[in-house]
Amino acid sequence: MPQHQVLIVGGGLAGMRAAQKAQELGMDVAMISKIFPTRSHSAAAQGGVQAAVSEDDSWESHAYDTVKGSDYLGDQDAIEILCSEAPDDIYSLERMGVVFNRTEEGKIDARAFGGTSVKRTCYVADQTGQVLLHVMWEQLIKSGLKVYSEWFVMDLIVEDNKVAGCVAMEIPTGKIEVFRSKSLILATGGIGQVYSPTTNGLVVTADGQALAYKAGATLMDMEMVQHHPTTMQANGVLITEGARGEGAYLLNSKGERFMEKYAPNMKELASRDVVSRAETMEIREGRGVDGCVFLDLRHLGRDLIMTKLSQIYELSRDYANTNILEAPVPIQPGHHYIMGGIKTDVDGRTWDVSGQNRWQGVEGLFAAGECANVSVHGGNRLGGNSLLDTIVFGRRSGQGSTDYAKSTDWVNIDENSVIRGAEDKIKEIFARPSGGLRTANLRSEMGSAMNDGIAVFRNEEGMKKTLESVRSVRDRFPKISLDNKGKIFNTDLLSVLELEFMLDVAEVIGIGAIERKESRGAHAREDYPDRNDEEYLKHTVVNLDENGEPKLNYIPVTMTQWEPQVRTY
Amino acid sequence: MDATFKVQRYDPESQEGSHYEEFEVDLPEYGSVLEGLLDIRDHQDGSLSLRCSCRSAICGSCSMKINGESRLACKAMVSDIKETEGDIITVEPMGNMPVIKDLVVNMDMFWEKVEKIEPYLQPTGPEPEKEYLVSNDEMMKLAVAMNCIMCGACVSDCTVLEVDKTFLGPAALAKAFRFAADPRDGAQEERLESYNEPTGVWDCTRCFMCVQACPKDVAPMERIMDIRSMVVENEIDKKGRGQRHIQGFIDGVKHSGRLDEFGLARKTFGFPIWAFELADLGIRRILRLRLPPIIHKSIKSAKNVKKIFENLGV
Incomplete structure (x- = not known):
């Protein structure tokens, strides 16, 4: 049973940045990724990364633009951290080797982007994400990080609401293995394939959100789904x-x-x-x-x-x-991003360390990047803030997970029973008589329904219809059968496991969307066209209840210095 | 748009060896080969395995041989191929790397080579508080090589790697250029020395296959030539390999009208390196029946070739 103090699931920018930090702090760290890390969807970010590096700019201005962009749903304490720590993170990326475009004085140049009051988006032509991703990967080669590449995480292992590790399948061989860790960071990216069409890659299938949700963590503001113009x-x-x-x-x-x-x-x-x-x-x-x-x-x-x-x-x-x-x-x-995600604090922790149990979480479980919701994007993310989110909160969750791992003991795992459980799950899928439903058809049914009802404009009737379609797909999910029942590189099997993740998350998106009876950020309702701060200046949170059913609740938004105002551009 | 896909299949768990299967697909007007393969996987045969993600030529997952040439399946448009290469689209896994299943290859060798060139910035001296001050031109010169998405297409089509697995290869050396030419890097001399060794830049035969295969216009061979120039300009090449390599190339072609591979290696690396360090390569080439002829014969029109050289004053 492989064992590492800090285990990171996901090999994109947030995961790499977290790994780098935890390793720097002396932890035994490993990364599990279902694809080779440089294939991650961070590479597809084109335009740039925001940071107030120009002399005529300030982090406060960046923070205000972000708060306003979020339609006041972002937590202002988290936004202050994001924007004030941004310049140092960008400089450190430059010193690692990122070939940012330059000003005439040889400094990092910035371009204009949507919703920003000054030119603030640092860039490498129109391939910023790819260059950042590759430079971070180079740093992991330099530090000799252990990477389990092409391993698919099937489930998290939780004992007494404390994370103990995860169970994963090696894609090229079909081997199932338990990984033990003290801290586990989910950095698996977005939910793109829940929608059809989407700008997101085929591997972006809501894995982390679903794993966390099933393990007992909270999904927050999942109705806040961004369509890129x-x-x-x-x-x-x-x-x-x-x-x-x-x-x-x-x-x-x-x-x-x-x-x-x-x-x-x-x-x-x-x-x-x-x-x-x-x-x-x-x-x-x-x-x-x-x-x-x-x-x-x-x-x-x-x-x-x-x-x-x-x-x-x-x-x-x-x-x-x-x-x-x-x-x-x-x-x-077209569908592009989800502002919502696994509820975390500003150090990536999914659980509430205040002891007040303000939201439900799993001790030792962390999240960073698009799969997390800190929340800095609120109702609408500004372009160039997602790369920044991965870098700042990836690093902070690397620190947080280290602090936690140092303070806790290993949790015992019944390795054999966990492996048997995962094997039985696959056996059941293989045993279904052939000629059943095809994964791809159900996936596209879900994707089209989401795009029909929960996209740029929404209304109660459309959203209810979408949620019904999603639930109908889930009802038929057990009737899927596979063409491939082999062990080696069985992508047929992966597609089924991914669809299962996506259906859980699609339902949560639908529930939150129907109940937010106002228009805010990306959630624009024809039947409630105005923002309603009195009733809905709050975060939607969804958990699984004791019966395994989704349970909706709300928690307050953290405000520091910016009162909600009418939002015009 | 209808298209016929002829796909190489291989499943190590089945008794059947590698073979081809044909599929008919119906694609939208600007459908890519990847969309065709996904259509097959989604609706005809879910056992077809391939790697893919972004669908927009940036993640580097879906490199494969399409009608014999290594390309990204997401960037190869079916209508273009049908127009210029005929109706049947043959899809095979990349070359120079072992096949795991169907279109999926084991890329370990690829990553090992990239790791060998020490692919990370190694600055020396005091670190600036903020960023290094460098010109935009210097950065954009590197961006050409940073375009590389490590898809493996160049390595798949590299004719040297076909016979010599020790060659660092086009992808790793293109990345090597990116660091050697970075004004922020402090290890330029050590880098150039190591890329100057056998398995390095002098092993490239300039066949242009990598330039043709690269979907991101990195032109790896040109980056290898850039490193060769840097090696010569920085007087790294104390053993005169570069100069001797160029002279050897010219002498051989001038004399016989074609490349004298044996003579070239002997001249580039000199005795005794040629005899000892390259001996195992020679043995491997003999075993694979890819050894160049020991007795170098001239082509029929060698005299005319010689005249061209003389007219050029070379």
């Missing part, structure tokens, strides 16, 4: 906000810059929820083409496009058959 029609692939940051226009079918109407000051650079809603309005009112509006980059010129947005040039050519130097590219809002 510029995604490609053919396959939902992302076009960076950096395009608009560099000056690209949004046009409707009449060739009008329609954002002037919806956000007279910020126009295309209003925050994402605002722009996605405006696009949807234009399309609904008949000023779209084939469900899309247009992103026009032509006036930016070849030089700028080929040096700062070359990936976008390539993606538009490959997936939209459009040369962005010569023609506007059709785009539409």
Whole structure:
């Protein structure tokens, strides 16, 4: 039974940053990832990472923009930490080797992004996430971190509400093994494949959220799902906000810059929820083409496009058959990110250390990155704040998990019974008679239902219909049968296990969304079009109750220095 | 759009060896080969194994041979292939790496080579309080190599690795360039010395396969040439390998109209390294029947080749 003081599940930026910190502090650390770490979806972040590094900027200004962007649902103590610690983290990434674009003085340059009052987004052309991810991976090579690559975590092991480790399957061999740890950090990313289409990769399947939820932790504000304003029609692939940051226009079918109407000051650079809603309005009112509006980059010129947005040039050519130097590219809002996630404090802990039991958690279990909710993004995340979230709170959970591991003893595990349980689960799936339902069909049924009812605009009827569809898929889930019953690299089996995770999480999203009877951030309701601070300036929290059913509750938002105001751009 | 996929299948748990299976798929107008394979996996045969994630050529998971050339399946558009290469799309796992199942290969060798070049910044001297001050141009020069997503396509198609597993290979050396050329790195001399050793930059035969295979325009071979230039310019190459390599190349082609591989290795590395350090490579080549002819024959038009060289004044 492999044993490490700190175990990290997930090999993206948050996981790597956590591993680096815990290792630096002298812990025996290992990382488990279902894919090789550099394949993680952090690589797909294009535009940049926010930090107040310019002389004319301040972390307070960054924090205010983030609070306002969150539609006042973000916890302000966490946002203060995110923004005040950002510059040092960015400088340390630079010193590790990130090739940030530079100013004429050779300092880190920043570009404009949506919802920010000054140019604050540090960037590496339009491949910032990939470069950050690779540099962090290089650091792990340097430190010799133990990585269990292509291991799929099936379940967490919890004894007396204390984490003891996890059980995982080695994908290339089918071997099942128990991993023991004192602290366990979930850093598994988002929920992308719950939606169809999505900008997220095929591996982004809500694993961490579902593992934590089943283990007894809390999912918070899961209804806060972000649709990105510029995604490609053919396959939902992302076009960076950096395009608009560099000056690209949004046009409707009449060739009008329609954002002037919806956000007279910020126009295309209003925050994402605002722009996605405006696009949807234009399309609904008949000023779209084939469900899309247009992103026009032509006036930016070849030089700028080929040096700062070359990936976008390539993606538009490959997936939209459009040369962005010569023609506007059709785009539409598409699922991109979830602000909600596993409830943690500012050190990544899923449990309440105050002893007041304000929310339910699992001792020794940590979360960081998109799968966590600290909460810094609240109702709507600003572009460039997700990479920052992984770096700052990844590091802090590395510290938190070390402090915890030093203060606690190993928890005993009945290794054989855990392994038998996981094996039995797989045996049951293999034993189903062939010719049953296909995973892919159920997955796409769930994905389409989510996109129909819980997307840019929502209403009670639509959301209820979505939740019914999700539950109907879950009812039929046991009728899935597999074509592949082998041990070696059985992705057929993985798809079923992933779908099971996603169905749990889709239900929680639906429950929270229906009960939040107001419009805030990404949660825009046609039947409750206004923000209602009196009743809903609070976090939605969902847990499993004693009967294994979801239980909804609310906890207050932490305010420090910013009172809610009317939010205009 | 209809398409026929001919997919190489291999399942180590079955008695059947490696074989091909054909599938018909119906794809949207701009469908990629990856979408075709996912359609097969989702709706026809769930036992098909492949690695994939981002669908947008950034995660580097889905490298495979498509009609014999290593490419990213998500970036290879079915309509383009049908137009220029014919109706049947043949999909096979990457080369130079052992197959685990179907289109999934074991990339251990790939990662080991990347690790060998010490792929992390090694600054020396006092650390700045904030960032290192460097010019945008210096950073963007590195960005070309940072484009590498480590998909393995170049290694899959590398003709040297086919016969010499000790070669660091195009991906690792492209990454090596990224560090050797970084003004913030303090280990440039040690790096260049190690890349100058046998298995390093002089083993590349400039066949261009990696340049063609790379889906991100890293052009690994050109990065290898960049390192060669740095080795020569920084006078790292005290044994004169680079110069002798170039001269050996010219002499061979001028004399016989084609590359004298034996002569080239002898001239580049000199005696006794050529005889001793490269002996095991020679033995492996003999075993794989890939040894270059010991008696080097001229091509028929060698005289004309010689004239070209003379006219060029070389």
